[in-house]
Amino acid sequence: MTRRTATLVASIVVLVISLGLVTAFPVPFVSFSPGPVKDTLSASKGKAVIEITGHETFPTSGRLDLTTVSVTSPERELTLPQAMRNWLDPDHDLFPRDIIYPPDQTADEVEQQNTAEMTGSQDSAIAAALQAAKVPFHPKVSTVAKESPADGKLKPGDVVLAVDGVQVSQIPQVGELVRKHKVGENVVFLIRRGTSEQTVQLTTAATPGEQDRPMVGITIGIDSPVKVTVNLGQDIGGPSAGTAFALAIYDKLTPGALLDGKHVAGTGTIDAVGQVGAIGGIQQKIAGAREDGATVFLVPGPNCEAALHSGVKDIQLVKITTLNEAIGALKAISTGTGAVPTCTP
Structure with a gap:
């Protein structure tokens, strides 16, 4: 073997080893991908997702899905090839790890915070829905x-x-x-x-x-004497399901099926007076809703611009800023009369 050949072989070996080391080391990112959806008007493990006692309830029809995002777990780290695959997938996204999992918080603390936010969103949804349904409290x-x-x-x-x-x-x-x-x-x-x-x-x-x-x-x-229990039956945290909860509660408390058999999905935080707030992962949530067959997606107003970049063409993006606005839009869609605010470029 000549010196030139030996040098070339050694260089290739070093390059292969270096590439192997680079691809094996973790990168400081987490991935966002479409997560599971849950019909808030359905049942989970034999119990209605939304149980109401202390007040008359009415039949519903259709599906009203809350949407989620699957995030890289705190104990898992992405390698460079995994991060690149997520970056190239239009339904996935990458975020700096420190933003999602702050270095001054443990994984348990992050989970406890997400659980507390979910509980708070349910309380706010109940308050907003009772007010919209004109139930005294x-x-x-x-x-x-x-x-x-x-x-x-x-x-x-x-x-x-x-x-x-x-x-x-x-x-x-x-x-x-x-x-x-x-x-x-x-x-x-x-x-x-x-x-x-x-x-x-x-x-x-x-x-x-x-x-x-x-x-x-x-x-x-x-x-209030009206008691609302949320039975999700699966591990979902954070506040972004608040609007879906509020709409499901309102639908059950008021005569007439709000969705009239349609398949609707959505997202958005909600406060006790019915103001809808922005969320993260809107593109992944729309992709998850599309895969599950939804034809209408409720988008918080501040998320409309990002929603339009989701690339989804076969789902109606309805812009909402309040619970009452969402109710009005769904009634207009069901009856075919009235204006429906949409996300526009």
Whole structure:
């Protein structure tokens, strides 16, 4: 073997070894891919996904799918070839690992946070749906911020009957009545704690970052004889199923099948007053819905631009910003009359 041949062979061997080492080492990314869908109007392990007691319910028809994203698990790391395959697949995406799994959080802490967000989204969905269905309830204190005006004076579970003598029956009323005051003024709550009623006076403080906006440091939920239980039967976390939950609850609480037999999917966070918020992984969720046969997809307004880049042509992208807007759009689709807001370029 000549020196030139030996050098060439050695170079090839080094190159092969180097390539092998490079492809074996993990890269700091995680993949997003279409995850499973779940029909919120169906049953899971013999139980309805949405169970309602304490109020009359009505038949539904069609499918109303919540959509998910499959994310690389915390204990798994992508190699360079795996990352490249995900990058080349139009239904997949890559994100820096530190954004999805912050280095200062353990895998258990991330899972606990996702579970808490899912529970919170269900509570907000119930509140929003009851209001949309015009089911009476009382606002209730859900949380009390530490070192806030309400700390030590109000407790989670306190039912708010009135603010400054004005009876309240909807969640937004509490904040609206508090904001009629200036920072530093007194506001009077009439509450029911257990079986007794009592008056609590609070002095408003400035909202952090908004010095002219008064607050007392509470969040509001609902106190109602209507009980809603969500039985998913599978491991789904995060807040993005809130809108689907709210629509399913509303559909069951109101006469007439909202979907009229159609297959609808969607996503979006929701707050207690029915505002729909943006989510991540919209393109993967649309792809998952398309694969499952949905013909309509509900898109949070801020996600419309990304949704239009999903490449899906055979699914109607409906733009929603509130629960009431979503309800109106679905009624228009079912009846064939009325305007349907859509994502447009």
